[in-house]
Amino acid sequence: MMSSNAYLVLSAVLFGIGIAGLLIRRNPLVMFMCIELMLNAVNLSFVAFSRSLNDAAGQVVVMFVLVVAAAEVVVGLGLIVAIMRRRPGADADALSMLRG
């Protein structure tokens, strides 16, 4: 069971890096990559639990996450490209027109 713990720790570290990057960086593209990192950190923990608990359901969920993430990348990258065309070099904080 030792090996499973190591995977979980790695997953937590990756997730932490992802969330820190999301909160600290202002470049939309980097923030997007951080989100991908967080998703894959979760995937890693799912696979780890699937192995240690001998349950295939975890791996099925990973497949779903991969599909959703792919779809999300398509939409997200499209948005980012559109934004960058209108306002080259804009960071995420400048895009605050929806404030209350």
Place this chain on the structure above:
Amino acid sequence: MNSVLWLIPAFPLAGALVLVVFGRRLGDPLAGWLATAASGAAFVMSVTVFASLWSRGSEARVLHQTLFTWIPAGSFKIGMGLLADPLSIAMCLFVTGVGTLIHLYSIGYMKGDEKFSKFFFYLNLFVLSMLMLVLGDNLVVTFLGWEGVGACSYFLVAFWHEDRANATAGKKAFVTNRVGDWGFLVGTFLTWTVVGSVNYLDIADKAHHDITAITASMLVLLFLAAATGKSAQLPLFVWLPDAMAGPTPVSALIHAATMVTSGVYLLIRLHPLIEAASPWASTVVAWVGAITALVAATIAIAQNDIKKVLAYSTVSQLGYLFIAVGTHNYVAAIFHMVTHAFFKALLFLGSGSVILSMEHDQDMRHYGNLRKYLPITAGTFIVAWLAIAGVPPFSGFWSKDEILAGAWGQGTVSGKLLWAVALIAALLTAFYMSRQVFMTFFGEEKWRSLGVDHLDGDGADDSTPDSAHGHHLTPEHTPRESPWTMTVPLIALGVLAAVGGVLNLPFASGTKFLEHWLEPVVGHHDLGVGGLPLVVLAVGASLIALAGIALAAMIYLRRRADPAMVELEPFARGWYIDSAYSAFVAGPGRRIFDAIAWFDRTVVDGAVNGVGSLVDSTSRGLSQLQNGKVRSSAIGIASGAVAIALYVVLRMGS
């Protein structure tokens, strides 16, 4: 037959609506004819409903119709209901009947006025409100009419509002009535609380067993307060004499015949409450009337404005109605109300005819010998004079006598005192009315000897000009009789004032038409005096009336005594009641009102505004959190997720 009832108020409503839209286009005199037709149609409808009630048995004479639910609020439901019973339909008949005659008269009187069609719009609106007041089947609908007639009274008193005095008089009437309306509202609330309904039929049902005597007495006093406002009794009568600033047909219709009787009508409508109340409550009602009758009669003696005399006379006669109500003599109250509507409307219309022929001069000291120039006006005016003075066999004699007999028949000390006070007031009534007739229609033609100087100062102290028309009476002036639209109503009312007594002759049970008619509503009431004593009382009352006339003839016709002996200063000044009110309102009253206004502004408004601004500033602060930045939203999500995770972990751990 139910379907006809709503048509009674519908006609004046339609008339008012047409006049407000097309009034200007119809113009003079077509607008007047339209309004007269609307009022006349309402009269015809009243007669129809009356006939349908008449054809039924005496217990089945009730028509009840709810047009729609007016105020639905949970268990509190007010229907726009109309109730036609012998009492309300009797009121309807004379309101629409006298009202139509006054509409007709107004066509002649208002001829050439700039706001001719607006005047008739107000008149129709007034008839509508009055009919809603009378026909309403619950207190709230009656209140709607009550406020409607008050508003129309305000519009019409201040009709010639270019003159500041007229506008002020209108405001005074309105504000004084507000004081009385307080009683009406609180009374309605209290009725709802104790009866659980504001419907007259429910009130009548529950009055006898479900309401304690003290509650009923409180209700009577509250509605008495309302009635003193509308029906111009002490202490709220001060607005009525000033209301004479309006055009004379208005004085006749609103301030003599119909609106001012609505207070009395309300009390009679609520007579089950009076019956359920302690005896002292009705005694209070009677004494308010008696004191008002006496005080107003004394004031009327010393007035020189022809309409002011009639105004105080109206206040005094309304006092009689309160005496009748206070002595449970409701039939006599309605009887006198009807005959009073006939002869007082006639007196006002007659005075209007005089005023018109005298270039809008209202000072009786400038009149004299007008019977030579205005034969029809003088003839009908004299009939009305004999009626109000109580000379048999004119109508006023029969109705006033019934009130006097009812007071005497009470058999209590209070009743006998009421009778005595009312008798003195009757003497004064005969006196001041004779004074008016002698000064106006008999004696020398006083305007012939008037210098030009009278036009400025003299008479300005107590006469309110009928209008700002600015005509002046010159010594060469020859008065002319009024057109037929004005004299026809005079003659019609003259006939009614002369023979109105046949409604309720006391000779036998069979001649008491009104009493039998009203019996299903107000119940049977024994005068408590009959036979020879009644005859003695009646003869005494007529002698008193003749004495008053003789006294006036001695002073104003034969000039045996100086008028100053009776026209005392306190009388002319209205017992200083008006000045006392002004002094109070301007002095200590003002400070109280200011304090209340301050309290309202700072504490009441402050609390309301405070809640508003608290919400406003809180939400303003909270809206700063939403700055539209993706990363701050992400922080929110992240810290939320961490908080939930921490909670779950700690809960699981323990």
